[in-house]
Amino acid sequence: MKLYSINTGYFKLDGGAMFGVVPKSIWNKLNPADDNNMCNWAMRCLLIEDGNKLILIDNGMGDKQDAKFFGHYYLNGDDSLDKSLAKHGFNKDDVTDVILTHLHFDHCGGSIKREGDKLVPAFKNASFWSNKAHWQWATEPNDREKASFLEENILPIKDSGQLKMVKSNHQMAANKLGRTSSEILPSISFLFANGHTESMMLPLIEYNDRRIVFMADLLPAVAHIPLPYVMAYDMFPLTTLQEKKSFLNEAMENKYTLFFEHDPNIECCNLQITEKGIRQGDTFRIQDIG
Template identity: 45%
Template sequence: MKLSPINITNFKIDGGAMFGVVPKVLWQRVYPANAANLCSWSLRSLVVEAGNRVILIDDGFGDKQDAKFFSHFHLFGGDGLLGGLSKLGYDPSDITDIVLTHLHYDHCGGGIRVNQNNGNYEAVFPNAKFHISRAQWEWAINPNAREADSFLEENILPMQELGLVNFIDDECFITEGVELRIFNGHTKGQIIPIVHHQNGGLVFVADLFPSTAHILLPYIMSYDVEPMITLQEKADFLEESLAKGFTFFFQHDFYTECCTLQRTQKGIRADRLFSLDEFLG
């Protein structure tokens, strides 16, 4: 099994939105904001090569929206999705599977593009299937008012129209060593992949734990539609992860790529902070 991270881009968004009801005086100690209250975040994907499968977990923003849309995110740095894959030695045609943790625009936009010759939507990865939880799909195509702006039709509907979607109904392994779990607090049917590597379980924590700061139970994003469910999901999964020695791989933490966990007098917290390269040894 081969694991490779891609830092697609970095971006800045409001710290209050990312930390919910936690006062700024507390969260800014561990995750600083600038004068405009914007914090820096990463947008990482992970490539998992297992047997004859090359699996991409999440595919970023994409490029189908206009400059006004992207101006809200203050993008900076990163290699881009295709640039990052190229640096790793992968061609888009090499990707066999794309696991989308959920269908918010920063997680699912890069798999579909507009053909510049005819204006039609087409697949960026011609040999890949998109694996999406059925619960998330149905939630996204009939969005609630609070989440509607996060679900963009041009990102979502062409995947089905092109016949590229495989719906995940239950927690499962999509191939040996790659497990998919389902969580419902951030958004209904979010998939959290667990990669069972020879060096231990690596969890792509997506928006269950956007950063090491969010390991603290009350640190829940304002974006979460069911914060009390998130609270319980975090508590339960932290206990399991500590017991099984899982390593967290962060999609959004600008400062930390991976961490292990430890139990303290105040609860479960991040322990050692390190890169994926260090995990791989």
């Protein structure tokens, strides 16, 4: 197995929304805002090569939206999905599976592209993996979250016949994340979190005697490790708070490595106990893991 970091570009979101109740005087030291109170964030995906499988976890925002849409999010940087795949000798047609942690536009927008007046899968040879609970949540969205679930990113996946569902037999123990095995690869399983959105999937990858967790939006960045740092975007912030606490304890006990989708600077970290609680330990890139 080989792992590759796939950068699809950067975008900007309101700093207050990203850090919730934490005052700007504190969070601005972690990710300084511009004059419009916007902070820059990565859209970093993970590519897994294993035998005849090439598995992509999330795929960024895509490029099919109009200028008004991108004007809200200030897409920036030189990275793109195609460039990052090509850097490692791949293209979209090589991808066999796309795991969608959840269906917010910055995680799944690259799934679908425009061909003339049609919307078609950008990965024509891939299966797209979601789960039934989240799919229903995304296709029947609540009024608060519906701006993040765009039909043009989601419905064409099902129409293509390439949609598959992770079996939702995960066990929900008290105060712990749900979990289930995966039929994609024996070395990939899933943790399930419900605070950010219903049934968000966090892939857990067994790799070279390590267990690497793709954090999606449970911990968007290293700055979100302290418990009170919960996004205003989360549907159920108290649930997120409990999920974070449970996960961080589990991660310490099992020596998980954390892979961050949105941190603008840090790809991976281990954890350590400090006088303030669980915090980041050493930081590194995925390619540095031996």
